[in-house]
Amino acid sequence: MSAVTILAFDFGIKRIGVAMGNTMICQAQPLKVISALDNDARFAAIGALIAEWTPARLVVGLPSHPDGTAHEMTARCRRFANQLHGRFNLPVELVDERYSSAVIGAKRGEVIDDRAAAIILQQYFDAL
Known part of the structure; x- marks a missing residue:
């Protein structure tokens, strides 16, 4: 089996x-x-990353309440994942992201979205 690149996303408004x-x-x-x-600008930026890295698969973090129940962002992330699949014709996996920000230990006002995406992707890798 050859190595393939995967891009992961921590979706936010x-x-x-x-x-x-x-x-x-x-x-x-x-x-x-x-x-x-x-x-349009978001998907153009994502499209540029996909063109640069040529991933075989995309991973999207799926947030939920601590007990696993869905909330408003759960539906938004599912929609984002569906849009990625539809626009770029790549397989998209959803990964539970309930505690990704807590693992990072974010401070108030700190931009951590790329690190949260890395935790989501690492969770995906660890489950392989």
Whole structure:
């Protein structure tokens, strides 16, 4: 089996964190924070990353309440994952991201979206 690149996303209304890794070393690394204000600009930035890294698969963090029940962002993240699949024709996996920000130990006002995406991707790798 050859190594393939995977991009992961921590979706947010204001920012989208992006991380990358490959299946050979299974180690996620923060890549970028996309701060575009509208969907066209967001997907253009994502498209540029996909063209640059040529991933075989995309991973999207799926938030929920601590007990696992869905909330407003759960539906938004599912929609984002569906849009990624539809626009870029790549397989998209959803990964539970309930505690990704807590693992980082974020301070108030700190932009951590790319590191949260790396934790999401690392969780995906660890489950392989």
